[in-house]
Amino acid sequence: MLCTHFLHPPLALSILSSSSSSSSSSSFPSSSRSSLQLSACCSAMEDDDGSSKSKSKSKFKEFPFVSVSHKSLMLDLVSTLENRFQSQLLPSTLPPHVQHYQNTASTAQASLHIRAGHPHSSIDFILGSWVHSELPTGGSLDITSLSGYLNSSNDAPNFVFEMIRSSPTVLVLILDLPPRKELVLWPDYLQTFYEDTQLDKHRQALATLPEVQPYFSSSLYIRTSASPTAIMVRIQTANDGGERMEEIIANHLDPISKQVLGIWLDHCACAKREVGEADRACLKKRDGLIRNKTIEIDLGSSFPRLFGPEVANRVLEVIKEYFTV
């Protein structure tokens, strides 16, 4: 979505959708997801981190195609998120062929990790993913993402994180807490989640690096769904084989990403928000509209192109279960 021409839709979806999918006031997921969750609850095949013991169960956390610092950052973010909400997350119930999949030519492969929140939690679900695709020009495109979605019992922003690497020396970073209310109409919401948390200082810190430039998505819809403190940057380093990029990831992206995730965990996901019935209905409507638009944009573009229509449909059908309000 953010990079419509080369992005993998699950990742794109994770960025675009500033919404949650819980559809009832009890925070219980929509009926279409109940079966997934039921099977999760009944599963005896879970390991410590909640993954089912399939052949491809651990593929997601292997991050086999990215650099050392990139993998380290992803693993830290995933473990921070899962450890913080351990008791609130159901085990992953994705079928193996959705946890890991590839195109028929084996030039593109991907891994997906989704865990829904417990009915009593304000976490709707968390979604992680990586995509590796060989480029016709040589080299590869590697995308890793992690996002957290809240349900309508909590109107706080969601969390989205994505790293898109098209060469060892070029990286696009998306790091944002997309708002779930219109900020110009809700200055208190802006104050609470964006000003009081001093989110913008992280964007400012990153902007001081000479290799960092603002990144503008080609999708106006994506731009408009971002918060005013969104970190959307393109980083290009000298042709040193990626050494400087590794430094930037380890010394800058790593601490900044962890701090922003920390803000989301402490001030958004765990916020005690009073969301009345009317506000909840508005929130659900907003979430639903954004998700529909997201899926509409994604379905017709990069995903089938990367993985072929059959694989694309198979995976997207499962993802829709989580994204549909």
Added chain:
Amino acid sequence: MLCTHFLHPPLALSILSSSSSSSSSSSFPSSSRSSLQLSACCSAMEDDDGSSKSKSKSKFKEFPFVSVSHKSLMLDLVSTLENRFQSQLLPSTLPPHVQHYQNTASTAQASLHIRAGHPHSSIDFILGSWVHSELPTGGSLDITSLSGYLNSSNDAPNFVFEMIRSSPTVLVLILDLPPRKELVLWPDYLQTFYEDTQLDKHRQALATLPEVQPYFSSSLYIRTSASPTAIMVRIQTANDGGERMEEIIANHLDPISKQVLGIWLDHCACAKREVGEADRACLKKRDGLIRNKTIEIDLGSSFPRLFGPEVANRVLEVIKEYFTV
């Protein structure tokens, strides 16, 4: 507002407020403005461009402190706007001491130009302004602005334009059609006014210049009120006395600004929009909320600092007549 620490509030207001102030379904301005308009209708002291014949009447269009290309651009934009809507605009009725004012030390002076729309027009008012302020470090700060506001009979975006120059080699440009509906919820609105009009190509064209960098307002509220195609850039040229900046203004800012104004005139201000009573009420509420927030941010900050509390209050009271829904 956009540059809270040095901006003149009327200019700031002109940028911030993505709203119109007409408060009735007949498009007639609020009662507090009626007296102004009545006196305008009864005035026999108007010249061809609708200004009253006071001593300071032409000060606004003199732009006495800015460069040749800067002045030329401002005059072209103002005349294009006024000529296009000649029959729809009432003459200016600002009192002379609001048309032109300065601080007691005479280190800061400013000119203001406001013309309200006729009751049958969808133009609420147009606002132009310039500010000149000597800087303690030497040199001066010069701000020129022009904006157009629609009333609630037309929900199309407004128009804002502002050039802020703190030295011959540094310029901030704000050029935007701020939306008056929440774009993530109204993709058709996004499509109509921002995608179909190809607004973003102008931002992209400007971004190719090496001297141009994105500009981030220190106010998150300002950032969030902008459209996804907003041109908010900081331009810094080499120390050549401003020669290159003049080239950039004449060869790039000039055509781009005129094209964006043309889009606003053709596709927004003259749009035939169906705005039902319910939508009109929402629009008015939204416009009102944004204006209140704008004034709240502005009143306490740069304006009294630049002109002192007495002058600031005098001018702001008049401006409020136009901005208050």
